[in-house]
Amino acid sequence: MSYPLLLAVSTVDAGTVTVDRVVATAAALTALAGAVLGGLALARSTGHRVTRRSFAALAAGVAGALVGLLVVATADGGPGTGNGVVGGYAGVVFGLVAAALGGLALFRSRRRA
Template identity: 65%
Template sequence: MTVHLLSAASAVGAGTLTLDRAAATAAALAALVGVIIGGLALARPTSRIGRRGATAALAAGLVGAAVGVLILATADGGPGTGNGVVGGYAAVVLGPVAAVLGGLRLARSRRTT
């Protein structure tokens, strides 16, 4: 299977990787990793993840949400057009969740120290 990287397309196949789809997927994955790290940091306050993990979750959530909003703002079509709309929405949903989880962990660590 070959994957073609296209910068813009009006009607592309479901398996075609466009630049917008790649950016939206990367943003959604960054936000998802942020949610996982933030959840672990919040659930296990004495673990090795600690403040660094909470900071990483906060940063990944903010970056993922910002890139997702940028993808959605520049998209000129809906889902299935190759504009990364689905990944952009996933990043917009998961990004704030990661940021809140990381922020909660950082707030709790400031209260206890």
């Protein structure tokens, strides 16, 4: 008995740029920038810049995570199909890290003031 070969519905080449991949990459980069800002704000836990960096990290993290989650939720296939699944998951992970770091830095700055 032979089984048919199962292929993904819409596979594209690795170098092909799709709209979903661009959106997922933007979400991941936004969330990564938020994680960097959150780390910087956490390293310096006093001052006015810390509060701005904390809010920026929190906002970038939440935005990156939500857009990444939207990309993953609307994807038709898995990795390699051009739907931006890998970038979406990266956006979710980096976004959660950024939100946690920004929130912790904000909590510390408010506590010391």
